[in-house]
Amino acid sequence: MVTKSFEAHVRHQLRAAIINLQGEINAFAEDLLNTAFDEAASSQPEFILLNFRQVKYMNSTGIALIVELLKRAHQTKCSLLACSLSEHYEEIFRISRLTDYIPVFPDEESALRSNHPTA
Numbered sequence: 317m318v319t320k321s322f323e324a325h326v327r328h329q330l331r332a333a334i335i336n337l338q339g340e341i342n343a344f345a346e347d348l349l350n351t352a353f354d355e356a357a358s359s360q361p362e363f364i365l366l367n368f369r370q371v372k373y374m375n376s377t378g379i380a381l382i383v384e385l386l387k388r389a390h391q392t393k394c395s396l397l398a399c400s401l402s403e404h405y406e407e408i409f410r411i412s413r414l415t416d417y418i419p420v421f422p423d424e425e426s427a428l429r430s431n432h433p434t435a
Contacts, residue, residue: 324352332428333361338370341378353385357392364389365427366418369400379412386417395419399427 322345323338333356341349356364366382389396399421401409409415421427 322348324348326352326355328356328359328361329428331362332365333357333359333363334365334367334424336367336370340372341374341381343377345378346381349381349385353388357388357394360392361394363395363397365424366396366398367400367424368398368402368405369424371402371405374405374408379408379414382414382418386414397421397427397430399424 321339322341324345325336325338327334327336335352335356337349339345353364364385366385386396396417397419398409400423401420406420409418409420419427419430421430
């Protein structure tokens with residue numbers, strides 16, 4: 317059986333923890349995604365930024381994983397932001413109303429410059 321590839325790398329900045337997502341976000345990504353979130357939240361940043369620039373595919377399970385991260389972010393009093401979504405996934409975020417809860421930015425630089433309030 318071939319598993320889907322996914323990687324998540326965490327970087328810390330002054331106000332933010334950035335999780336660079338790469339590959340396919342589906343059920344196979346759950347453990348790595350949760351581990352990356354734990355690492356990001358451990359520095360108690362103002363916000364956690366999910367960078368989707370290198371995401372190739374995300375299914376409904378992947379969307380559910382993002383919703384779970386949103387729940388965890390609220391529990392830790394941290395905002396969750398997203399950037400670099402493809403047009404397709406930005407539309408899915410809008411249709412599913414995730415954009416009501418997760419601000420979406422065109423790129424990492426604009427997200428880091430934002431004055432988005434904490435959760």
